[in-house]
Amino acid sequence: MDRVILHCDCNSFFASVELLAHPELREVPVAVGHDGNSRHGIILAKNEAAKKFGIVTAETVWQARRKCPALILLPPHHDRYREYSKKLNEIYGRYTDLVEPFGIDESWLDVTGSLHLFAQSGAELADVIRATVKKELGLTISVGVSYNKIYAKLGSDYKKPDATTVITRENCREIVYPLRATAMIFVGRAAEQQLRSMGICTLGELASADEARLTQVFGKMGQQLRRYAAGEDESPVAPQHEPEQVKSIGNGITFKRDLVTPADLRTGTGYLADEVAARLRAKGLKCTAVQVMIKDTALKSISRQKTLPRETDLASEITEAAVQLVRANWPAGKPIRALTVTAERLVTGPVPCQMGLFAEQETAPPDPRREKLERTMDALRQRYGQTAVAAGSLLGNDLGLEDFHKKD
Template identity: 60%
Template sequence: MEERWVLHCDCNSFYASVELLAHPELRQRCVAVCGDPESRHGIILAKNEPAKKLGVKTAETIWQAKRKCPDLVLLPPHRELYRKYYRIINTIYQRYTDRVEPFSIDESWLDVTGSWQLFEKSPAALADRLRAEVKAATGLTISVGVSFNKVFAKLGSDYKKPDATTLISRQNYRDILWPLPVGQMLFVGRSAKEKLQGLGVRTIGELAAAEPAMLQSALGKLGPEIGRYARGEDAEPVRRWGEAEPVKSVGNGMTFKRNLCGPADIRHALTVLADEVAARLRRHGVWAGAVQVTVRDTQLKTITRQKQLPQATHLAKDLEGGCWQLMQANWEMQKPIRMLTVTALSITTEPFAVQQSFFEDAPRTDPKREKLEQSLDAIRQKYGRAAIGAGSILKNDLGLGELAIGSPGEDEDLDEKVKGPL
């Protein structure tokens, strides 16, 4: 059987590198791309290599980064430029295979199993060729992991940066990957890392050797899955370019221009966030069977709570109602909130994803509300994103008007995983 070959191509310090194309004089200085401090979006979105060496991290606040690097140069983001280079780079990838699957705006997997022989003497040589072509076309560098599955290819691109190729083969993956800290494993976040370390699992090799039942007990279904990944048992295919990934969740959040204080503020924010999430659900042609709220307070402490809905829905009223119940049960209403996120979960392609009851109190669809929200979609599509919305967004000082529904590609956060061509 022919060996499978997957490349994971990752742009190095993508946002910062794109910005430095216009500021070559800053290349040797510490540079970071950040949100607007005046809008309370003052976090680090990306940093260049000199800043990284001084400990500047993505998602930390500007003041934290400045404490590590007082001379840090801050640049604003230019999202259209990032989309432009995303398209250029992925067009280069498509010269070599039709199986190009974006993982985010600066990362893509390529399955070159059936095509690498047409271009180079080895898959690693093709990776080197891609690095050279991207650099020549854009001035940007990429790191490429070459392996027999997607997870190991991703770990390979992270292994050596910037501008490098790393081969993770069936012969060497135990030597290269298993000694790495378990936190470097794909899909192992901070919480999972802490739970694994509590079990004595500190390296990827120890994760590979861990009993599946123990991992299941600690992490649920994620546990055995990442154990399989650590053993090299990932068989997930690379999708063709433009092939949509099944939607698993749809969410939207905001850091407000001032803190939310009290039930009225919270309800206004939930109304607008739920409106946008519902519009995205309808745009994808899916329904949600559960909702989740994520709340961050003024001390940057975060809680997440979720609940099943009585009936799958893609209506803002239903999502907002579920989130309001979560807030009432889990939040002290007078406690200020800095950031709030509404996420639709348990996504289904059918409107009735829950068991129906024969009794009169069974949940029912609301055809009038369905017609109303579809009318909102039509108005926004014809007259623009801000043409119509909740009255609570008018003349408020929270910045809610900035959350008006956009068309595909306009309202997506660039840190979200890309579902297809932008």
């Protein structure tokens, strides 16, 4: 017996939540984004009226306003989005305990065992859930119904807004196979180009492609891509309350002005590493590697990573590793427009390391005074707010680091 999997995707989520407070703007072009006069001026979301002007997510505000001079820009409220995301998943949880969030506005539901309690078919239950969400939250969702997670997600993307699409073993060739390869999760622009070079443009062509050839190009993922396209995905829907394994913790920012001097670099890197370290400690994790992503004024970027001599959750050590990476891989004095510092290869306990032949080669232990200092800073911020205590280098800086925290 086939599973019954739903994929629920909230339509224009950020914009839809904002419009709940501005119902008078529902029929006019509206986008959510930062101030267009700053260097963070990008479109985060747009409503259906804005989409008709060709406005797309992640383009700059000034580009969007060239397409639609009458565009109304609303500031983002991420706390509201988290609140409504929680409400959405609570509604889904009424119909099954197998609810797996996928980002803030999408979730998979496995209703195989509970379907008979609420409806005669997956499509009928999808319509019930859509109506419930619209009535209780004022939001619309599109739902894909299928026998696996990949096809269910393709279904929710197939018809928008506020629609149900059912993909079965009988109609999948009609619905799925003509779609562009990029319609499927895990096939981005780079993968599409590689597939095109192999003569593969559609999901049908991917489904019938030679696995050995795909593996040569994509490694193990090549085999997986073909199976996804062919509807052979058997991955389970994980319960939403099952702890998610954290693989990395990062913090990035586009600076108000470019980093140029060594002092700029250390101030900016230290600011980012400080929050990364605090989040590591909050989760009881340490990192054994640090990665930096550096973006220049032409918006070109590089990523570099280094392994640490031992695991750490200290901002001072993450800062030092990140600064070393930048200095080793970026010309001195070349402007840095944006920087991301990421803690990688996370662990929950001590990691064995090989002793050196000589005492001076052994890895130095963490400084207990530094550990105490950073944990004291955590406690002060938890009690009095994030800006209660900060490094002296941040005082009076002109890099835009007063209160900007972007969490990855």
